[in-house]
Amino acid sequence: MTPDQSLAELSDQLFTSGVALYSLAVVAFCAQLAFGRRPALVAAGGGGVLPSDAPADEPERGRRWGIAAMALTVLGAVAHAGVLVTRGLATDRLPWGNMYEFATATVLVAVVAYVVLALRSPGLRHIGVFVLAPVVLALVLIGLFLYAEAGPLVAALRSSWLAIHVSTAILGFGMFFVSGIVSVLYLVRTHHDAREPDDGRQGDGIVSRLPAAGALDRVAHRTAVFGFPIWTFAVIAGAIWAESAWGRFWGWDPKETWAFIAWVVYAGYLHARTTAGWRGRPAAWVNVVGLVVMVFNLLFVNMVSTGLHSYAGVN
């Protein structure tokens, strides 16, 4: 069928609105950090215990900015979801048939994962700017370089496995995205903690507003633990689909190879988390490598190498 043009245009407008809302959220998060900083005296009195889980003692102004930032994030996410819904309606199919749609959906999963985390543990709201800034950057790059017109699917993608394989890949990727960012924050935080030992004089600067290292480490691990079985399932579902679409369940096509590499790296991360000598920073680095591999797989493998997965719709 021919895509519905007005819906397709609405989808593009929602994309722009989503990016705008997220950008405002980034500004609000920054303001929260700026106004939410407590007077140095209090920080000194706090004995250097980190204010991570206590937004309650934040000054009123900072708190209000924080609420505004979360509200803008949620509104942005609604517009963002609208991008995919209207695309899907315009083309009468699942809205992940090309790289533009796939990447947009992945970023949405990351935002939703962040919102859920932030609603459950308020201490994590502080990291909003570190999640939303990469999100805005990613969306701008997606809009600039990956954009593809709404259109019908090629024959090979017309399978119910598209829904299963690609949806789970998006979910897993989105979780890994959040996990990787949190691990980066953990690395920054521990670096900062090591340089500025607990002398009670910290409390200034953005880094010291991050949640405590232990909390970041746990969040990174929990999101990765959530993402790993999903990713495993996505790979298995991909293999089942490949068996009926390409005549073999595994053929070391570049995309398959990098999915495998990412899987092995994340298995390494989970092992590292429970192995003496690897806990803490080394494990966090492994998680960051995992995220780099995932992003590389999305960008490089789709755009540069040619393989069976070249449905990207990017030239």
Add this chain to the structure above:
Amino acid sequence: MTVTAPPRESAAPTPPARPSAGRRVGDRLLSWWRRLTAMRTAIILLFLLALAAVPGSLLPQRALSQNNVRQYVADHPTLAPVLDRLYLFDVFSSPWFAAVYLLLFVSLIGCVLPRGLEHARALRAAPPSAPRHLTRLPDSGEVATSLPSGEALDVVEEELRVRRFRVVRRDGPADPAGTRGDLSAEKGYLKETGNVLFHLSLVALLLGLAGGKLWGYEGSILVTEGQGFCNSFQQYDTYSAGPLVDSADLSPLCVDLEDFRAQYEPNLTASSFTAGIGYGAPGEQGRPTSIGVNDPLRIDGNRVYLTGHGFSPSFTVTLPGGKTFENVSQPFLPTDQSTMASEGALKLPDAGASSDDQLALEGFFAPTGLVRGGVLTSVDPRPLAPQVAIVAYRGYLGLDSGVPQSVYSLDASQIERGRLERVGAANLAVGDSLDLPDGTSIAFTGYREFAALQLSHDPGQVWVLGAAISLLTGLLGMLLLRRERIFARAAPDAASGGSVLTVASLSRGSGQNGPRFAALAADLRNALDDRARGTSTRTSTSTSTRRPEGPPA
């Protein structure tokens, strides 16, 4: 059960007296084995495995495309032989890749088998007895109750059994009030079962893969409508077979292509490809069915796929003497999937008096042709107005020169050497013909569609699927379940006449344990209070409870 794999000692300390040579070798081997099966080694090997796979995606691989490798070798004449000696064009079947994953799997077996055996024992054994200092465990707290210690532990036991803990008492419930008593409880054995299942499934998966590689085969062939093939290596255009495949014992199966249909969206995106085929044992009347993209034929461990399609233009060649070759055709390979512009060749070695007088056509086929400035291009993948652009050659084709030739192109070196001479060229629509100077006439009579078919046989596939499912099951169990031990100790409290319960927990799994433990402690307190009130023959029902300490912040 420790939280991490126990640290392995690096080597047994050398005794002062020089031990026998055999003993030393044994010690050395043991120490290597321990190092290989340590978790750290597993992590390193996992990284090596990831790293080893990288060149396989960056360099062209023979298993994926012989052509790309050939092209790469031609472009990098000095580098390529070095890379080739390092197996970098066959990464996934290279000895060093195999070395990494085999080491990893040996490590895995060495690590997981003992763990599995220990777990099997633990499944049957009672939970271990409570440690001496309960309050040193990560979560612990005390509850005072007016109940005597034995009865207080009864309440704890009931509460834990309701929560599906396995509970043992190490006091003897019949003890009169006033003695100390211990209770240990455990649940979540399936978490460890999941771990062992997951790791063993990886081994099963590898075995399935290996079996498929050894006993599997795959053949591809282009079949034009009205033709067919039977399952034998001589018939395939290309095939690959595992080392244990006996070419005499391929399943007897023949497939005929009856018709092929491609459908397109208004914007010319291909929406479906369908091949009507007949299949059956050789000599049998074929059973009709249809196959398509995402929809292969599966029979008796074989699968037949439709992997591509294209057009075979057909020509009628009439020689000056009146001899004709009626409707000869040859598949032309698509060079552009979006317009199905295709290229190919037709060789007629018998179209002349001698081997130096052979005839050949090389050409371009456009399903919907458009001639602009004398050049034919294709503008639509559907065969709405088929046209060909052909060049005719006469001379020696070199078919019997011993060098294998592609059937889809002429041997360019024969043309360069002047052995094949260009004798005419034309753009033809269906029905048009090209007349050569010697009086030969070549008529473009139409086209038929061809399908690229692939037959695959992989006996390991079902195993691999089974292993993958059990792997995922094990993974979910290992990651989502929690393993939890609860210990309780009751001691008489002389001051109140009741007793004091110390409760502690040790857990492994995702999420934080603190809140969960606090909730359990609160439930225990309520249950104890209820019981105390219900059996309140005593004078005092004061239940001064102390909140269990929360976890360290």
